[in-house]
Amino acid sequence: MSNYLELLENIVTRTIAPQAADTDREARYPRQALDALGAAGLLGLVSSKDIGGLGLGLAEAVQVVERIARDCPSTAMVLTMHYAGTVLIEKYGQEDVRRAIAAGRHVTTLAWSEAGSRSHFWAPVSTAVADGAEHVLLDARKSMVTSAQQADSYVWSSRPVAAEGPSTLWLVDSKLPGLSAPQAFDGMGLRGNASAPVKAEKVRVPLTARLGADGAGGDIMNGDELPVFCTLIGTASLGLMDGVLERATQHITATQFAENSSGLADLPTIRAYLARARIRADQARCLRDDTLAALAAGRPDAMLRVLEVKASAGEAALEVTDAAMRICGGAAFRKDLGVERLFRDSRAASVMGPTSDVLYDFIGRALCGMPLA
Ligand SMILES: Cc1cc2nc3c(=O)[nH]c(=O)nc-3n(C[C@H](O)[C@H](O)[C@H](O)COP(=O)(O)OP(=O)(O)OC[C@H]3O[C@@H](n4cnc5c(N)ncnc54)[C@H](O)[C@@H]3O)c2cc1C
Numbered sequence: 001m002s003n004y005l006e007l008l009e010n011i012v013t014r015t016i017a018p019q020a021a022d023t024d025r026e027a028r029y030p031r032q033a034l035d036a037l038g039a040a041g042l043l044g045l046v047s048s049k050d051i052g053g054l055g056l057g058l059a060e061a062v063q064v065v066e067r068i069a070r071d072c073p074s075t076a077m078v079l080t081m082h083y084a085g086t087v088l089i090e091k092y093g094q095e096d097v098r099r100a101i102a103a104g105r106h107v108t109t110l111a112w113s114e115a116g117s118r119s120h121f122w123a124p125v126s127t128a129v130a131d132g133a134e135h136v137l138l139d140a141r142k143s144m145v146t147s148a149q150q151a152d153s154y155v156w157s158s159r160p161v162a163a164e165g166p167s168t169l170w171l172v173d174s175k176l177p178g179l180s181a182p183q184a185f186d187g188m189g190l191r192g193n194a195s196a197p198v199k200a201e202k203v204r205v206p207l208t209a210r211l212g213a214d215g216a217g218g219d220i221m222n223g224d225e226l227p228v229f230c231t232l233i234g235t236a237s238l239g240l241m242d243g244v245l246e247r248a249t250q251h252i253t254a255t256q257f258a259e260n261s262s263g264l265a266d267l268p269t270i271r272a273y274l275a276r277a278r279i280r281a282d283q284a285r286c287l288r289d290d291t292l293a294a295l296a297a298g299r300p301d302a303m304l305r306v307l308e309v310k311a312s313a314g315e316a317a318l319e320v321t322d323a324a325m326r327i328c329g330g331a332a333f334r335k336d337l338g339v340e341r342l343f344r345d346s347r348a349a350s351v352m353g354p355t356s357d358v359l360y361d362f363i364g365r366a367l368c369g370m371p372l373a
Helices: 003-025 031-039 058-071 073-092 095-102 217-254 268-297 302-333 339-346 356-367
Strands: 108-111 127-131 135-145 153-158 168-173 196-206
Touching: 003 031, 003 058, 003 073, 003 339, 031 073, 058 073, 058 217, 058 268, 073 095, 073 108, 073 153, 073 168, 073 217, 073 339, 108 135, 135 153, 135 168, 153 217, 168 196, 168 217, 217 268, 217 302, 217 339, 268 302, 302 339, 302 356
Parallel strands: 108 153
Antiparallel strands: 127 135, 135 196, 153 168
């Protein structure tokens, strides 16, 4: 096992897994886990070696996210958003923030979804207005930001200042005056990830905080971000499916009917549900692995795979956690099994932008030779 995976296993077994139920029950942000991940270098996993990071890539990031999601999808999603933001900061951001991320001292996230654009994050309605020659003022109603007020920075979308194009991206210090999170996150699932709305009122940001050119947000979202984001969210669903099937298997192999001492696992119906769920999860994993292979080889079908991977794994997670609830029966309603937590957590991926329905439309368009939007 690679060194970083050994470090990760330690953090999961000592900190993340033991706290997962409380993280969910109390909607508690996993700060201790992030501190441990930072100290182990794992917040800087995709940061370049020359600024102190581990210099690894998407193939390694999926291993980390997948392992954490088996026990705590909330923490896995916080890390997913951190890696998703970091790849853009690495390419377009300033060195001081890059170094802070590499050193494990800085958590970032994406602030793209808005009350106006809803899940269509590629078409923000929030604004960036020039304030003198060196600054802009940001105004926005971001609808759900993972790590809201907990992250050190937001990778932020707005309409362009002056250029053509759908959007412009910024790196916004989360402590700037004018930023507020009017309500805490009290969600159905992923309750630990602080996915609250964030409001911006005349937030003054230097032009040097712009990520890429004015108006280039759409190209950056599609070219640089979508492969990372879709693969990592899909991967979080994969880890979650493994976690729920482990828990369901443990339950049915340990539970007996007193009348004849047979177990739940002796029922062919229950075993068949388990088998079907395993096949569904493994199908999604094969597609994820092929997505990574397509991206690594620069295959012509890589973008189609990217669109498929999030929809496939997100929908599979809905089916697999549904099956796990049925397999475990009434016992699954109890919190101690951990099955109902993963069932609730699984609901998020399919409605996170790009949602499964949007992806189906994009994939259908791609197959028909039509432009995506
Ligand atoms: C736990 C959690 C964490 C999140 N974290 C972040 C984050 O860190 N950063 C961030 O920017 N956002 C985040 N989001 C927001 C997320 O990405 C989506 O923007 C949000 O979930 C969309 O919700 P909505 O009510 O606006 O959906 P709507 O856009 O109103 O969609 C409602 C329904 O309509 C469907 N629909 C919408 N458009 C189309 C279409 N064109 N074709 C077919 N069907 C369509 C959708 O699939 C959905 O079923 C998070 C969301 C959740 C649940």
